[in-house]
Amino acid sequence: MREGSKIIQTELDHFLKNRRRELYVKVLRIVRTGARWSDIKRELNINSKVLNDILKNLTSAMNSGGEGRILLDRGPNNEGGS
Numbered sequence: 001m002r003e004g005s006k007i008i009q010t011e012l013d014h015f016l017k018n019r020r021r022e023l024y025v026k027v028l029r030i031v032r033t034g035a036r037w038s039d040i041k042r043e044l045n046i047n048s049k050v051l052n053d054i055l056k057n058l059t060s061a062m063n064s065g066g067e068g069r070i071l072l073d074r075g076p077n078n079e080g081g082s
Helices: 002-016 021-031 037-044 048-064
Strands: none
Touching: 002 021, 021 037, 021 048, 037 048
């Protein structure tokens, strides 16, 4: 299990290189238990474009490995009040 954790950490570090690490890590923490688009935006105080880009990048990276996915209740076109 430790070896698996090391591999995941290395892959995450590689993915976050030259990206806004603090935002990506916060998004991952927020969505791990489920979150609405508007909740993430409010928590991070970012606009829809930035959030959309982060989620697209994370989803693409996770799907390219064939494992995991990020699920949100709502997307940028259906924010529900925010």
